[in-house]
Amino acid sequence: MARRAPDHRPVRPTWRCGTCGIAWPCSPAKLRLLAAYRLDRPALLAHLSALQAEAAAHLAELNPSTPPTDLTDRFTAWASAR
Template structure:
């Protein structure tokens, strides 16, 4: 179980305080979903949708890069 979960509604990492998904959580997610990258994309897409609601003040393109732009 990860210690790098999001603190909602700001989507900050509960361990390091960086924007979620932080670098540590990204590595965990890549490992967890190594056999199923489409599932990772769907999961992160769902997180992006929630984050857009929670952080309506944030630029949509920045949120998209943050939640989806790091995936291979």
């Protein structure tokens, strides 16, 4: 039986990768997302923007005294470069 590659999905509300534990989206997640949306970059950016808003709300709730820093680099900037 073939082994399935790990999904590298975010764990909410911490927004860490459930597979490797680093800040999501990790490199494997970025590669998976780029492949999944390879023909529709605007849809990828819309999806990532929605996830960024969700992450900002979760992270602010986890630590209200220190709101999350700008999450744009983490969530969308890497996907817009072409």
